[in-house]
Amino acid sequence: MILANTIVFIVVGFNLSENNNLFAQSDQFSQFVNTSKDQAILQFQTQFCGMNSTQHSNSFISEYSLPQKCEMPLGILADNDSIWYISTKLGHLGKLNIKDNNSQEFTIPVWDSRSKPTDISQTWDVKSDSKGNIWFTDEKQNGIWRYEQDSNSFSFFPVPERPSGFGTIYPVSIVLNDDEIYFAGIRSKSLWFANVSDLKNNSSEGISNISLPLSSFKGIDPDLVSTGSIEIDRDRNVLWISMLAFGVKGQLFKFDLSSRTFTPFDLPQHLDSPVGISIDEKGNPWITDHGTSIFFMVNSTDGKVTEFSTSPLSRISANIPKEFSYTLPYWIKMDSTGNLWFNEHVGNKIARFNTTDGTLVEYWIPTQNNLWAPCAPNESPCGISNALQFSIGKNNQIWFSEWTENKLGMLNGSKPPSFVVGTSSTEYNVKRGETIEIPLIISAKGPVNLKMIASSTFTSTGNFGNSSISFSQDSFSMNSGETKNVTFLVTPSDELANGDYTIMVGAENEEISYLNSIKVHIS
Numbered sequence: 001m002i003l004a005n006t007i008v009f010i011v012v013g014f015n016l017s018e019n020n021n022l023f024a025q026s027d028q029f030s031q032f033v034n035t036s037k038d039q040a041i042l043q044f045q046t047q048f049c050g051m052n053s054t055q056h057s058n059s060f061i062s063e064y065s066l067p068q069k070c071e072m073p074l075g076i077l078a079d080n081d082s083i084w085y086i087s088t089k090l091g092h093l094g095k096l097n098i099k100d101n102n103s104q105e106f107t108i109p110v111w112d113s114r115s116k117p118t119d120i121s122q123t124w125d126v127k128s129d130s131k132g133n134i135w136f137t138d139e140k141q142n143g144i145w146r147y148e149q150d151s152n153s154f155s156f157f158p159v160p161e162r163p164s165g166f167g168t169i170y171p172v173s174i175v176l177n178d179d180e181i182y183f184a185g186i187r188s189k190s191l192w193f194a195n196v197s198d199l200k201n202n203s204s205e206g207i208s209n210i211s212l213p214l215s216s217f218k219g220i221d222p223d224l225v226s227t228g229s230i231e232i233d234r235d236r237n238v239l240w241i242s243m244l245a246f247g248v249k250g251q252l253f254k255f256d257l258s259s260r261t262f263t264p265f266d267l268p269q270h271l272d273s274p275v276g277i278s279i280d281e282k283g284n285p286w287i288t289d290h291g292t293s294i295f296f297m298v299n300s301t302d303g304k305v306t307e308f309s310t311s312p313l314s315r316i317s318a319n320i321p322k323e324f325s326y327t328l329p330y331w332i333k334m335d336s337t338g339n340l341w342f343n344e345h346v347g348n349k350i351a352r353f354n355t356t357d358g359t360l361v362e363y364w365i366p367t368q369n370n371l372w373a374p375c376a377p378n379e380s381p382c383g384i385s386n387a388l389q390f391s392i393g394k395n396n397q398i399w400f401s402e403w404t405e406n407k408l409g410m411l412n413g414s415k416p417p418s419f420v421v422g423t424s425s426t427e428y429n430v431k432r433g434e435t436i437e438i439p440l441i442i443s444a445k446g447p448v449n450l451k452m453i454a455s456s457t458f459t460s461t462g463n464f465g466n467s468s469i470s471f472s473q474d475s476f477s478m479n480s481g482e483t484k485n486v487t488f489l490v491t492p493s494d495e496l497a498n499g500d501y502t503i504m505v506g507a508e509n510e511e512i513s514y515l516n517s518i519k520v521h522i523s
Helices: 037-048
Strands: 007-011 026-032 061-065 073-079 082-087 092-097 103-107 126-128 134-138 143-148 153-158 171-177 180-185 190-195 208-211 225-233 238-245 249-256 261-266 274-279 285-289 294-298 305-309 329-334 340-344 349-353 359-364 387-392 397-402 407-412 419-423 427-430 436-444 448-456 468-471 475-478 483-491 499-508 512-522
Touching: 073 126, 073 134, 073 387, 073 397, 073 407, 082 126, 126 171, 134 171, 143 171, 171 225, 180 225, 225 274, 238 274, 249 274, 249 285, 285 329, 294 329, 305 499, 329 387, 340 387, 359 499, 419 499, 419 512, 427 436, 436 448, 436 499, 436 512, 448 468, 448 483, 448 512
Parallel strands: 274 329, 427 512
Antiparallel strands: 007 026, 061 407, 073 082, 082 092, 092 103, 126 134, 134 143, 143 153, 171 180, 180 190, 190 208, 225 238, 238 249, 249 261, 274 285, 285 294, 294 305, 329 340, 340 349, 349 359, 359 512, 387 397, 397 407, 419 436, 436 483, 448 475, 448 499, 468 483, 499 512
């Protein structure tokens, strides 16, 4: 990400440089130096407000402009016929009625950034309870809000901790469980909880915490150690917690709600930025690693990690070096049929992964902002939409916020893809230096122009490193009802260690990609 010269973007866990992973959760957000106030405001608006952003659409995604300028939407909740979102700049709780597309906005009582033209308060999580109340996190005010629809009133519950140097635990993730609320903060080393009935407006009364067992992070700068998110497995009465020192180390914890005990789960060294968590029907957590192109499943019994990759980064900027071409999967959620959905922050896609057959379908977001990638002066299209958070709604509609574009987006997840890719075998054993031949069958459901693509867990970017790959045909057009056979060849590099890997192979057009996951054991 290349920002204007006068902007310094401070992120959690690492320093800003062109070769870093530049899109982590923002902490202090931005500062403007060596410039006048008017220039600073103009540059802020240009960078973050989507002043010239317009609505785009394709066969799967529609976009909706928000009613006011520079809302900077982030946290979002699809709740029946209403889409709730938070304006992190203006401090509004918004409500979009999907039946008539009418919007209402409710002013949050305290929101300091309203009076500070280059400031925001990040709100990552929005949840609803059984009474229809809306709960959401608040970074700068260091607490949790509740909006009661029946009385049109807000209550605020401040966290009884303000870490020195940050002034906020940076609340990031909420779980509601009957009359209990659990939450975590990026800058906190604790799991926080309360009985909802004990909470009082503008008071920390009733809020308690349990320290997280972080002995394995010993020796790492404590300011780098942060909480990614939390998720509940109600069937087994446990919470899962992701912890990370961004780019250094990642770990998971399972917290038993009955015994109040933690069980740690170590992760491979390269999975050092786990954030999003979703739990499958077997109780296994699925995690998005926001420092790579990898998402993965952890066996909740033995801790074995199974990794998958997104498709390769493409169409963002030709100036991104291959070794830094991460898609950065961010948050992950499961729909009612067991499919996993996640957003690819820099990949600029919303993805669906079928945990039964291992297929991955990715949907391209039709907005790109060239201020958010190292775009050449005449490189167009270029950039990303900053689709930072999403929610699964009715009829498999996936609603997402475009933080810097002043828009919401909706993906019609029920619409069938325009082509599918299949294979006759999904598991191979191979010795280093040997070649695997993977047969693929592409079936067109309509006229399509396709390009064959592949990625792997050989590297954290999803690229194949020094392994060699080739397709029998790289690109082609197909008519509706037509099928085509393509062969994919891969020769694992001698540098790869023995073990289990995953290859993702398939095809893409301008709107979607469709990949199969292939298990590969190298010996």
